[in-house]
Amino acid sequence: MSGDARTVRAGRRTVEVHRPEKVLFPAGPEPEHTDGAHGDREYTKGDLAEYYRSVARFMLPHLRGRPLMLERHPDGLDGPVFMQKNTPEHYPGWITRVEVAKEGGTVTHTVCDDAATLVYLADQACLTPHRWLSRAPGVERPDRMVFDLDPAGDDFEAVRTAARLTGGLLDELGLPCALMTTGSRGLHVIVPLDGRLGFDRVREFAGDVAELLAARHPDRFTTAARKKDRGDRLYLDVQRNGYAQTAVAPYAVRARPGAPVAVPLSWDQLDDPALGPRRWTIDDAADQARTRPWADVPGRGRSLGPARRRLDALLG
Helix, strand or coil, X not given: CCCCEEEEEECCEEEEEECCCCEEECCCCCCCCCCCCCCCCCEEHHHHHHHXXXXXXXXXXXXXXXXXXXXXXXXXXXXCCEEECECCCCCCCCCEEEEEEECCEEEEEEECCCHHHHHHHHHCCEEEEEECCCCCCCCCCCCEEEEEEECCXXXXXXXXXXXXXXXXXXXXXXXXXXXXXXXXXXXXXXXXXXXXXXXXXXXXXXXXXXXXXXXXXXXXXXXXXXXXXXXXXXXXXXXXXXXXXXXECCCCECCCCCCEECCEECXXXXXXXXXXXXXXXXXXXXXXXXXXXXXXXXCCCECCHHHHHHHHHHHC
């Protein structure tokens, strides 16, 4: 091991983390609405690699087989950001790739199938892996549907209400769902699917659910894509349900002061007054993971067929 690198054991492989003392999250004043994030502490590339190594067994089931978009910050939060889709040629051969269609050609995405890949991506200053909602080889058929609950400001109480009402409607439709902080401003409500339908039909279904919620609660919610049309209402965002769109992965670190993490929740935790979108950081997200917050979420996704019929009846 050279003086400017650290060897990390990750699963069956060892990975070199170069310049582990390089600061990626500078210390600074405690940011407002941290909800647990410690903005006054700095975090290094070594800290990032160790965090991803520590949560690998919890995170990998949500990543395996999925094309990734890698959010890289080689010079930390204060430097430029690179949203990387195509896998560079210098990446090790043991890292999984998947070639997917795009307009006018193809792109070869990185896939994270093991702990060593997570650590390697941390060495590349990938703070946040954003995942597709489908897996190879069936990348054209999503097995996840996501409702992104995005507040107009930092009104997290509005997000709590939106999560309860979204979960309630999905329960009416017979669709189990899971809850996750985004590590940024809001929450994601995630529905496991059986992967039989294409993206267009899944996004159409999600859009109809959002429209029904907005119709039931017009003073609270909106589906307006343009910010100027939303006012103070919470935006029910379903656009992540399109082909080649991505959503932040469970247990991914976000590029914000204090290194907050997108963390799965149990529905009971929604009532915790200490809860916020940045409640957990790389210091304690692994502790939350060990509680198995999604233990009650069915392992097999549901078909949208029966739910579509129930939704059509509600829409009239």
